[in-house]
Amino acid sequence: MGVIYLIVIGAAAGFLATRMMKVETGIVQTVLIGIAGALIGGLVIRMLLTVGGLLGGLIGAVLGAMLLIWLYQTYLGRK
Template structure:
């Protein structure tokens, strides 16, 4: 991601965040808040997705194993 794109996204995020939180800041502070928020939010979201991704993999594996046992029991008559 280019620096220009990061600054544009940071400015937009900072603008929205300062309006939602009803904070009056200058342009540089708004952009700084947006860029810092994007970094923090990005790290938190990546962590959550990785944890939930691993958990989803475990759930999928258990469900797949249960399906395999069901099919095995259905065909063997046990």
């Protein structure tokens, strides 16, 4: 169940993050960005704020995905 949860939250977080950051990506890239963001943001948010539950995970996932997009655009992407 944890993998399915990660994919669903990752897809939602990736969608929200790519729309907030105005990045055009495909479905697979959006889900991968969201999953990576969920891993990064979820760990950071839970460690720093000890926020639990679905809402805390979604907020952390979106923030992590936005950070990942920003890092990609800053260091690897076209400007």
